[in-house]
Amino acid sequence: MEPLKHECGVAMVRLLKPLEYYQEKYGTWMYGLNKLYLMMEKQHNRGQEGAGMACVNLAALPGHEYMFRERAEGSNAITEIFSTVHKKFMDLSEEQLADVDYARHNLPFAGEMYMGHLRYSTTGKSGLTFVHPFLRRNNWRAKNLCLCGNFNMTNVHEIFEKLLAMGQSPRIYSDTYITLELMGHRLDREVERNFIDAQKKGLKGRDITDYIDDNVKMANVLKTTMTDFDGGYVMCGLTGSGEMFAMRDPWGIRPAFWYKDDEVIALASERPVLQTTFGLDCDDIHELEPGQAIVVTKNGVDSLEQIIEQRGDSKCSFERIYFSRGSDRDIYNERKKLGEQLTESILKAVDYDTEHTVFSFIPNTAEVAFYGMLGGFKRYINDQKIERLYNLGHTPTKDELQEILHQYVRSEKVAWKDIKLRTFITEGNTRKDLASHVYDVTYGSIEPYVDNLVIIDDSIVRGTTLKESILKILDSLHPKKIVVVSSSPQIRYPDYYGIDMPSLEEFCVFGATMQLLKERDMLHVVDDIYENCLAELKKPRAEMRNCVRDIYTPFTVNEINQKIIEMLRPEGMTTPVELVFQSIEGLHEAIPGHKGDWYFTGNYPTPGGTELVNRAFVSFYENKYKKRK
Structure with missing residues (x-):
């Protein structure tokens, strides 16, 4: 966001x-x-x-x-x-x-x-x-x-x-x-x-x-x-x-x-x-x-x-998810597919309660994935209607037909980009306070304490906007539960081929993983990865492997998701929050012609990318992590 x-x-x-x-x-x-x-x-x-x-x-x-x-x-x-x-x-x-x-x-x-x-x-x-x-x-x-x-x-x-x-x-x-x-x-x-x-x-x-x-x-x-x-x-x-x-x-x-x-x-x-x-x-x-x-x-x-x-064969998948305009015929369909494929994961998150769930999106670049998500839920609800009608065992009455057929997918324009912080606002506390008002909400768009709110984005990178603005403002609507959905998988690694991504330690996924290692007394993993990165950097570039991938190995996607929510939850927020990310398999199914996925998997297509991510971890360890130990 x-x-x-x-x-x-x-x-x-x-x-x-x-x-x-x-x-x-x-x-x-x-x-x-x-x-x-x-x-x-x-x-x-x-x-x-x-x-x-x-x-x-x-x-x-x-x-x-x-x-x-x-x-x-x-x-x-x-x-x-x-x-x-x-x-x-x-x-x-x-x-x-x-x-x-x-x-x-x-x-x-x-x-x-x-x-x-x-x-x-x-x-x-x-x-x-x-x-x-x-x-x-x-x-x-x-x-x-x-x-x-x-x-x-x-x-x-x-x-x-x-x-x-x-x-x-x-x-x-x-x-x-x-x-x-x-x-x-x-x-x-x-x-x-x-x-x-x-x-x-x-x-x-x-x-x-x-x-x-x-x-x-x-x-x-x-x-x-x-x-x-x-x-x-x-x-x-x-x-x-x-x-x-x-x-x-x-x-x-x-x-x-x-x-x-x-x-x-x-x-x-x-x-x-x-x-x-x-x-x-x-x-x-x-x-x-x-x-x-x-x-x-x-x-x-x-x-x-x-x-x-x-x-x-490493055509950039992020071009399709986010960067290129969605007006391209194939990109439009791919983004819809990314949203549609998340239907089952979202259903689990809202406990299959589609009657009391409202769907929306932030920001505008996620709009096409939002349409795909709605399409998936429309099909799900229609299948439920067919099943109910089929199992009635008798010719339905008018009231029964109305009750069944009036089920629908509820979508609203819940969040709006309201202001843009200007570059002259640099003072920390002032900027943080104003950041919480970058977005505004449509009051009355959901029933407080009854409706779930599902909000889809195309990617979650640092998580800063979630923490400083979006979660806080959505909490003011008092939904029963907030489900934040990313149409792309967890972004775990920087890009080195022309996209200006943040440094390794700025990714919210990386930060959450580091926190899990600390809480579970597993920081020796960080030391091991540092030593392994140093050893790899002595090899010819073509023989190097991405040692940074090892940091995520001990944990499931869901464990990392839960920790991200803990770290991004604003102080005083009461609404339960759940994160749903696209899977790597879902990414490749939706975008089969663009297999470049190194931001998510760490599988860099060139030796130079592998070298640079190892160097990034060494830099993080020596300049940030070691000083805090």
């Missing part, structure tokens, strides 16, 4: 016709620019810390800019960057603005290639310096590289050392910048390869440049750049000579979808973005496969290239 920060979002547009075509058909040469704006706005949920965009003008003459970039920070960054671009057109007459040739040779962001990025920091680094896209300049058009992505790399240090070994000295230590420098280095080598080939063919001067621009193969650059990276990513880029590419990690962790017709090639992080922007059906859109890249040449010829062989 406390929101996680989303991973980033990407958008790309490659026009396949001359700008005159779009001016004539759509009334503006800004067709590509406008489509990029729509695609970025449709992915606003994926990043609100900053945004940037880039454009390449393939027809620009020497001495004129051909690679444009605009970036901004903050939640209004998309509006800011596009407003900045359009302000440059304000003083033009309608004739000038409609003159494609004038635009092509005089206006910024008049081009055939567009790329956009929405940012959420997954490293804690902020400032315009860290806002994508990143740009590497050179007087050779083919050596200009603009890069952005939805990613987090777990082995940045190794790649950094690789650059140092090449003789480079990167100015910024970040995965984006280091990737840019490594890829830029390989792009330089690819250009030089073509330079040598051109000389062998007897070409000179400008003919050599044209040969290079026409023959750069981005697949070669990607194959010599991305092989050593460990992490989840969709890497997107443009070159000054007209190459466009997007590549997905070989485990399939981060998502990417693309579309092509005779006018445009487009790519986005989410499928509905393309559907809405271009008026498409689901089946018109393709998913980029693990380890695969879509590459578009200067001449608009596209190809799918298998850059790295697929290394796993």
